Amino acid sequence: MDAVVTRSEPAQARLSQPGVWDAEADxxxxxxxxxxxxxxxxxxxFSSAEPRRFAHEPGQFLTFAFEIGGDTVNRCYTISSAPTVPDTVAITVKRVLGGPVSNWLHDTVRPGSVVRAMGPMGDFSCFRHPAEKxxxxSGGSGVTPMMAMARTFYDLGEARDVAFIHSARTPADIVFRDELELMARRDELFRFSAVCETDTASERWPGVLGRLSRPALKLLVPDLRExxxxxxxxxxYMAAVKQMLSELGFDMARHHEESFDFEALGAEDAEAAIVAEAELDGAATVRTYKVAxxxxxxxxxxxxxxxxxxxxxxxxVRLPASCSKGLCGTCKSKLVSGTVEMHHGGGIRQREIDAGLALLCCSKPTSDLVVDR
Known part of the structure; x- marks a missing residue:
């Protein structure tokens, strides 16, 4: 009798080995x-090259190392998928005019493309602040961590009262609109509202028009203090929301915001504070080193x-950076020569440190330096 040959479905193979993805290993x-x-x-x-599953908290991010034009460019992107779908991980990216990374992603990355990433990282997550309501x-691209949180509660069937308000330029710019509206129809405890600055030629927005305001917040979420x-x-946007909540008498201990903009090179305010502190604390005994x-x-x-x-x-001197906390890895740079004292928050691997890389946002010189930037 001939042997029976059973063919394996590739998708089934990917689901059959549930080891956890570890960026340190691969x-x-x-x-x-x-x-x-x-x-x-x-x-x-994305999925792991080998069958692996992703373990992350909704709201966390990955730091990617993209090879663009012969250079390695580090960027952080929040995970927009939920941990309830552990066999893949997704990021959602807006094309930014003149943005080298977002345009490269939109124009170049296709199914089968290979990238490198590390993480997940970050403490901006609903899992760290459990509540009943x-x-x-979110505003613009800030929708991604919120979507991960909303998807998680929805997938788990948790009896949680979730109000989701997203601000967009026009109805055509509402990211995940169809999915959010479906979730709202199917889950009576989930409410979704969008605030649009203007209409489009094809759609007159029936909801709140303009920008988010205190009256709009009170109208859409009358129990926001709870x-x-x-x-x-x-x-x-985040500064305006913070002021509105404060003026409405909200307990700001229950307010949580993503503290840095992944798309920006900035965090200038945080760095200015560091510079000012260093200048105030400066003394004649402080050594100064040259950095080339x-x-x-x-x-x-x-x-x-x-x-x-x-x-x-x-x-x-403008250098790429985002978090200024040693978390995101955006400022990762090669030290051609010299040494530093570095206290990072997880944004760099030990093998990268051994290879001479450092995070400039949390590295203080202990000698003259030459940096490959």
Whole structure:
């Protein structure tokens, strides 16, 4: 009798080995799908090259190392998928005019593309602030961590009262609109509202028009004082929301915001504070070292009690950075020569440190330096 040959479905094979993905062991991710969300927003779905599952908290992010034009560019992106779908992980990216990474992702990454990433990281998560009622407020690309949180509660069938308010330019710019409206129809405890600045030629917005305001907040969420509030979006949006909540008498101990903008090179305010503190604490006994940037041919001075990034900002040298906390890895740079004292928050691996890489946002010089920037 001939042997019976059973063919294995590739999807089944990927689900049959539920080991947890560990970026320290293998940081390779393979793009499995690219999905259009709006006219300028795409979702990129990744899996591990080997069958693995992802363990993350809704709201956390990954730091990617993209190879673009011969250079390695580090960028952070919040995970937009929920941990309830553990076999893949997704990021949702808006095409930014002139943005080298977002445009490269939109134009280049396809199913089968391979990228490298590390993480997950971050403490901006509803899991860290359990409550019976939540208010999720997002503006623009800040929708991604909120979507991960909303999807998680929805998938788990948790009896949680979730109010989700998203601010967009137009109805055409509401990311995940169809899915959010479906969730709201099917789950009586989930409410979704969008605030649009203007209509489009094809759709007159029936909801709140303009920008989020105190009257709109009171109208859409009359019991907001009873909720745990999460906010993510552009810095001006988050500042405006914070002021509104405070003026409405909200307990700001229950207010949580994503503290840095993944798309920005900035965090200048935080760095300015570091610089000011260093200047106030400066004394004649503080040693100063020279820091040379090999590619740009710039040279600065950096006191031993100031981070290289802070000193560069003070001298007008622009370097990529986001969190300024040693978390995201955006400022990761190769030290051609010299040594630093570095206290990071998880944004760099030991093998990278051994290879001479450092996070400039949390590295203070202990000698003269040459940095490959």
């Amino acid at each position: 940081d390779t991710l393979v793009c499995r799908a690219v999905r259009d969300e709006t006219h300028d927003v795409k979702t990129f779905v 939540y208010l999720l407020l 909720r745990e509030v999460f906010v993510c979006g552009p810095a001006p 940037f090999a590619r740009t041919k710039r040279e600065i001075e950096c006191p031993e009690d100031m981070t290289v990034l802070a000193a560069a900002r003070k001298a007008g």
